[in-house]
Amino acid sequence: MTRSELIEEVASKTANFTKRDVEIIVSTLFKSIAESLARGEKIEIRGFGSFKVKQRDARRGRNPKSGEGIIVESKKVPFFKAGKEFKQRVNTIKPTP
Amino acid sequence: MTKADLVEVAFEKVGCSKKDLAEVVDQVFETIKSALERGDKVKISGFGNFTVRHKKARRGRNPQTGEEIIIGERRVMTFKPSQILKDFVNSGVQE
Numbered sequence: 001m002t003r004s005e006l007i008e009e010v011a012s013k014t015a016n017f018t019k020r021d022v023e024i025i026v027s028t029l030f031k032s033i034a035e036s037l038a039r040g041e042k043i044e045i046r047g048f049g050s051f052k053v054k055q056r057d058a059r060r061g062r063n064p065k066s067g068e069g070i071i072v073e074s075k076k077v078p079f080f081k082a083g084k085e086f087k088q089r090v091n092t093i094k095p096t097p
Numbered sequence: 098m099t100k101a102d103l104v105e106v107a108f109e110k111v112g113c114s115k116k117d118l119a120e121v122v123d124q125v126f127e128t129i130k131s132a133l134e135r136g137d138k139v140k141i142s143g144f145g146n147f148t149v150r151h152k153k154a155r156r157g158r159n160p161q162t163g164e165e166i167i168i169g170e171r172r173v174m175t176f177k178p179s180q181i182l183k184d185f186v187n188s189g190v191q192e
Contacts, residue, residue, distance in 0.1 A: 001128075001129075001132045001137050001138065001139045001140065002139075002140050002141075002142070003140070003141050003142050006125065006128055006129065006132075006139065006141070009128050010121060010124045010125050010128055013124050013128075014117075014120060014121050014124055016113075016117050017113075017117070017121055021111055021113075021121075022121060024107075024110055024111055025107050025110070025111060025118070025121050025122070025125070026125060028106055028107045028110045028111075029103055029106075029107065029122065029125060030141060030143070030144045032098070032102075032103055032106045032107075033098075033103070033144075034144065034182055034185055034186075036098045037182075037185075037186050038185055038186050038188065041098055042098070043098040043099075043103075044098070044099055045099070045100050045103075045126060046099070046100060047126065048126045048129075048130065053186055075187050076186045076187050077178070077183065077186070078145070078178040078182050078183060078186050079176075079178075080145075080147075080176035080178075082173075082174050082176075086130055086133075086174065087173065087174070089130055089133075089134045090130075090133050090134060090149055090172050090173065090174045091171050091172045091173070092134065
């Protein structure tokens with residue numbers, strides 16, 4: 001499912017909104033989450049999960065091509081943790097081998 | 098930031114009833130959950146991908162008691178942030 005398919009489906013379920021409206025809302029939603037993460041905040045969505053930023057320390061790395069040692073600078077990584085209900089729902093259907 | 102805050106931000110963009118907006122926001126997350134429940138992946142360009150991964154059963158250990166247990170086969174969801182999101186988080190829009 002892509003962003004546009006998501007928009008399509010949400011629009012079909014919400015009668016009061018045009019596809020254009022839903023498009024704006026979906027864009028705003030993910031943009032707000034991204035901006036909030038960039039500020040270092042945690043975003044908690046009940047029934048879905050939470051987004052936060054984890055700090056990765058600087059470490060010694062190696063360029064795999066040249067074998068040259070380099071320092072990988074410390075960085076922030078966005079992280080998502082699914083909520084309990086979400087985890088259970090994903091796990092309900094038995095996998096097909 | 099909570100769902101209410103997200104509704105608030107959307108409200109500033111699309112002027113309509115907050116109740117209706119809350120419904121759309123709920124529906125967005127519900128649709129993502131249903132897709133993953135079906136085993137589908139959800140790709141939000143510029144943000145990241147939500148995917149379902151199948152984990153095989155494995156031996157584990159209760160860290161508290163040291164007791165050995167079998168962790169059953171299961172499906173878990175993972176989120177892989179896009180390069181754009183990773184760069185954005187590091188871009189220094191800091192407080």
